[in-house]
Amino acid sequence: MSELLVTGGQVLRPDLTVERADVLVSQDSGDIVAVDEPGTLDGDDELDASDGLVIPGLVNAHTHVAMTLLRGLADDKPLDAWLQEDVWPVEAELTAEDIRAGAELGLVEMIRSGTTALSDMYFEVEEIADAVDQAGMRAVLGFTAVTVGKDDEAARSDLQESLDVARKLDGAADGRIRTTFQPHSLTTVGEEYLREYVPKALDDDRSIHLHANETRDEVTPIVDEHKQRPLAYADDIGLLDGDTYVAHGVHVDDSEIDLLAETGTGVAHCPASNMKLASGMAPVQDLLDAGVTVGIGTDGAASNNDLDMFDEMRDAAMIGKLAADDASAVDAGTVVEMATENGAALLGFDSGRIEVGANADLAVIDLDAPHLTPAHDLVSHLAYAVHGSDVRHTVCDGEVLMRDRTVEVFDEQAVRERASDHASALVERAGD
Numbered sequence: 001m002s003e004l005l006v007t008g009g010q011v012l013r014p015d016l017t018v019e020r021a022d023v024l025v026s027q028d029s030g031d032i033v034a035v036d037e038p039g040t041l042d043g044d045d046e047l048d049a050s051d052g053l054v055i056p057g058l059v060n061a062h063t064h065v066a067m068t069l070l071r072g073l074a075d076d077k078p079l080d081a082w083l084q085e086d087v088w089p090v091e092a093e094l095t096a097e098d099i100r101a102g103a104e105l106g107l108v109e110m111i112r113s114g115t116t117a118l119s120d121m122y123f124e125v126e127e128i129a130d131a132v133d134q135a136g137m138r139a140v141l142g143f144t145a146v147t148v149g150k151d152d153e154a155a156r157s158d159l160q161e162s163l164d165v166a167r168k169l170d171g172a173a174d175g176r177i178r179t180t181f182q183p184h185s186l187t188t189v190g191e192e193y194l195r196e197y198v199p200k201a202l203d204d205d206r207s208i209h210l211h212a213n214e215t216r217d218e219v220t221p222i223v224d225e226h227k228q229r230p231l232a233y234a235d236d237i238g239l240l241d242g243d244t245y246v247a248h249g250v251h252v253d254d255s256e257i258d259l260l261a262e263t264g265t266g267v268a269h270c271p272a273s274n275m276k277l278a279s280g281m282a283p284v285q286d287l288l289d290a291g292v293t294v295g296i297g298t299d300g301a302a303s304n305n306d307l308d309m310f311d312e313m314r315d316a317a318m319i320g321k322l323a324a325d326d327a328s329a330v331d332a333g334t335v336v337e338m339a340t341e342n343g344a345a346l347l348g349f350d351s352g353r354i355e356v357g358a359n360a361d362l363a364v365i366d367l368d369a370p371h372l373t374p375a376h377d378l379v380s381h382l383a384y385a386v387h388g389s390d391v392r393h394t395v396c397d398g399e400v401l402m403r404d405r406t407v408e409v410f411d412e413q414a415v416r417e418r419a420s421d422h423a424s425a426l427v428e429r430a431g432d
């Protein structure tokens, strides 16, 4: 039996109080086994958390991790033009090897910034699953189906692949990987296909993840064609019958907020992407007040342009206040909960809190820095002042992924070089 002791630090507890404590984790079960007064516990291995704050590993509730290869390739455009003019033509050239290289780069970036779990939408999902397995992280993965612009055979093949990949990979990486059925969005997958395949996903008891209500341009055609708000249309199809969470949820009206709450549908809020693509301001405080579980996601690195969940917490708090026209809205404690236990609830993992019995997924933040001085309120610092680069150690499932800022699960230099080479070759192919 092997146990790891995280010692000498302050610990963020589930009620958002901070106390001096040591945290003991079992590397066999991958769980937290004790949180106790400093100096009272022993482990086989130790992580020094002195001058540090031990927090739950952050949960990135919506991303496209391999899109790191497209970082900085197309900026300053709205969603539709960005996807159609820039992103989709380059993605059409992606190989499985590119996706593996981009995924590894994104996972290294996440580990360095204290993220231990992600919910991903993409293709070549087996490559992403292998990279997640090597990273030692937790993930919810899936193959994203798009039917617009495809003939019937290709459309069905996409949806079937989304079902099949989810069946095949669920439980992979010793249970650290779960899966979702993934129609890309309500406008990029045809109604007849949704009506046929969503019941199959529900028969499998599969969670569902899709983009919804991201831009006004996405809402209008559904209202025009179906005479219904998009989420009422989604509910009519059965998309909200299971364990579903939608990415973005920006343009939701009161009736849709009620529907999300009534059906237990969650939202992965992506503040940076919503600001950069000028998609709009999600009514996050209204969603939370209605009882909707709202997590936080970075979206892909092409619309963000990083995968740092500390940036995302700060953005969520800032834009949440603007959207509510209320400086007390989406406060510091709320965004910390969104990035930890809410995200874990959306993904279906027993993590997101430093508590005995929870998954041993945690990060240690270095507090010994000018921008974190003085330390009146460490929850405030997490929301507004900490950067991903302040993370000293990252642990997932009891295993050390980064120790003293050195990533242990990948050769970081090799990952960066491989990703750069793949990105250059990809752009060259796409330009031909």
Ligand SMILES: CSC[C@H]1O[C@@H](n2cnc3c(O)ncnc32)[C@H](O)[C@@H]1O
Residues within 6 Å of the ligand: 064, 079, 083, 087, 088, 091, 121, 122, 123, 144, 145, 184, 211, 214, 273, 299, 300, 303
């Ligand atoms: C086939 S995987 C997912 C698909 O989604 C694209 N994508 C990336 N960001 C967004 C976004 O904000 N809204 C909608 N679609 C997005 C990505 O490029 C892939 O093609």
Ligand SMILES: [Zn+2]
Residues within 6 Å of the ligand: 062, 063, 064, 211, 247, 299, 300
């Ligand atoms: Zn997305």
